[in-house]
Amino acid sequence: MRKVTLGTSGPEVSALGLGCMGMSEFYGAADRDESLATLERAGELGITFFDTADTYGIGANESLVGDFLGRVQRDEVVISTKFGPVRDPETRGLKGLRGDAEYVAQACDASLRRLGTDYIDLYYLHVPDPKVPIEETVGAMAELVKAGKVRHLGLSNLDAAKIRAAHAVHPITAVQNEWSLFTREDEQSAVPVCAELGIGYVPNCPLGRGLLTGAYSATSEFGEGDVRTRVSRFAAENVDHNLTLIKTVTAIADAHNATTAQVALAWLMRQSEVHGVTVVPIPGTANVKWLAENAGAVDVNLTDEDLATLEPLAAQVAGTNRH
Known part of the structure; x- marks a missing residue:
């Protein structure tokens, strides 16, 4: 597994990370034993970059990653987590977003407890609070760096203007927005800003919620609680068309x-x-x-001709990946 430096001055991480969200929620029933086995196997494959958030499973995902952390050398892995959305533990619905300084400190301490560690390698604002200026939120996050609780700061689900404003307050190491063969809007906005400012880019949903794996068909059925039942790219009126685009990738x-x-x-x-x-x-x-399959991507060397063939696909996709 190759290693890269995330951004200009960020941590060294594996060229491919592991998103842990689906181990606790959103993609069907969770299997804790299988998830822990997957996390441990990731380490064996050379993956050192693990992504979670306090909202995934309402803390359960951080606790899972914390169990994994207890089985490895802490300085051999890079853990990123996020804060911002506040959910009701009873209804599991979204209560709101918070980016005020008081909450930033509270959320970080809670994440540290669940992760069972005394520092977070990369701490993201998950979704901005519309009631709080981005400068105030990032200023509070910068205090966590000063306190030694956080080593690097990140932003998620932010546009180019807010990325600039945040970076002016404290250096931002990484931006985590959606980017894939089928979702490329950020290439004209957030990506150039990240390149200019020396910020790393961590694409979430890089496989389009599984659509780009080619593993699904128009007749695939998703289990209860699976977010794809609410994603229009998988809707009956769009999925057949989108699956024809996969043939080019295949x-x-x-x-x-x-x-x-x-x-x-x-x-x-x-x-x-x-x-x-x-x-x-x-x-x-x-x-x-699937973890082992994904890790094998680092050995696939696409040609310029391949890139040209893949270039038109995103503009032809029907529906969105939002839910």
């Missing part, structure tokens, strides 16, 4: 003796060269088999 995968998921991830990693920004995808899985 043809390139076959030429490289790879899978469509590996091609999609390799394409993202090549964007580091195209856009001049460190790109570290964090595909999520709770399954050892």
